[in-house]
Amino acid sequence: MTIEEKYEELDLTPSYLKKEIMILACGNILFADDGFSVHVIEKLNEILTEQEKENIALVDAGAGAPQQVLTLIDENSKTKKIILVDVIDWGLKPGEIKIIEKEELPNVKYCKFDIHNLPLSPLLKEVAEKYNIEVKVIGCQAKYVSEPDVHIGLSEEVEKAVDKAVNIILRELRGD
Template structure:
């Protein structure tokens, strides 16, 4: 786990954003593709934020995310990105470079869709004034029903620390969670939360990756 040496953490900013959107994108059913969603899940379970901070499990929603991007003054994105670096390496990309970067580094259909979201936000003149992409180099994607690989799971801790630091810098007031998280508040269903997802996974010899019973039940 490491941060790409050319990157700094917080970026100088002007006025504090009035609306902060923290967005995790990816597909948690495909191993390291779930990095972004798992980051949002962990942030919500560990921290509370000011009212103007929204945590969004963007999944693979593509253009359906446009309203969240257009409404944000500051946008923080977590995603698995193929930088061509060592697995678990984190790299930060900022502001206008983010849509160009995601357009050049497409790894899956969800990234194609989200790059279109960012481009549309620019075209409509409703692009966030400040954007930070925290991307993690994946190790394994072709594992249906699989979870984050250990090196990527470990990288989450540094990614979360960087994200919390940036949110605080933007005035998002992160504090350790003091009130229990209600079931209806959770960004991921209890059945898909990381611990349950990993615990319930069948043994490798029992789980064909094209037919995990949790998601593709066998016919009676």
């Protein structure tokens, strides 16, 4: 067997691309409300059954890796639905949840090539359209994002929104 044949036998596909549903958390717990999605993923990890987790990937991509996760999706990925969780700034009341459909994602232009400022919506739309993936964003209006200063902990309003977001996601996953 050649090296090429051995390499082809290896399954190098990330485990999260082998599941039909991906919950993708974007955020950083070091910057106050920016850690919202991390808390949502942790709570989902506690609530979801092992059977549900067989088909649902819980991905904490942090602040800089969502782009990398999305660029790994290809025609061989099993992903059919992505639920992205993040804080937003849509001028809502702090802690207010907004469900954003793919068509509502802003058409943000790439203004500078810096992974921390690279807009996610164009890539999310592109992946959804190219691979026929359903996309929803569960956005929570932030009250305070401390970046670049470190501040661990959510504002009271955003902390209360964690359970709301989890319930929305559970209804979406379970079809309630």
